[in-house]
Amino acid sequence: MNNEKMTFKVTNSEGKEVECEVLFTFESEETKKNYMVYTDNTLDDNGNTKVYASIYDPKDPNSKLEPIETDKEWKIIETILNELQEEFKPKSGSEQA
Numbered sequence: 001m002n003n004e005k006m007t008f009k010v011t012n013s014e015g016k017e018v019e020c021e022v023l024f025t026f027e028s029e030e031t032k033k034n035y036m037v038y039t040d041n042t043l044d045d046n047g048n049t050k051v052y053a054s055i056y057d058p059k060d061p062n063s064k065l066e067p068i069e070t071d072k073e074w075k076i077i078e079t080i081l082n083e084l085q086e087e088f089k090p091k092s093g094s095e096q097a
Helices: 071-088
Strands: 008-012 019-025 034-043 048-053
Touching: 034 071, 048 071
Parallel strands: none
Antiparallel strands: 008 019, 019 034, 034 048
């Protein structure tokens, strides 16, 4: 498996260039759109890594990230994030023999 990080740069609201790391991409069968979930590796006030999501076109190398505008789309993304979080949670020590 290729573990190379995919990154891209964006300009934030203060005009500063920020490097972002792609966490994963997926196409929703329900919406027929492609989504990119990414982070700028900054932390929120609770110490959690900030994660963002946008719509993008995987066939266009110069695709602009488009905002997600519906609650339905956010729910799809939240569900996938929660599933991945559960999958990568450390297992409890009680499973050892």
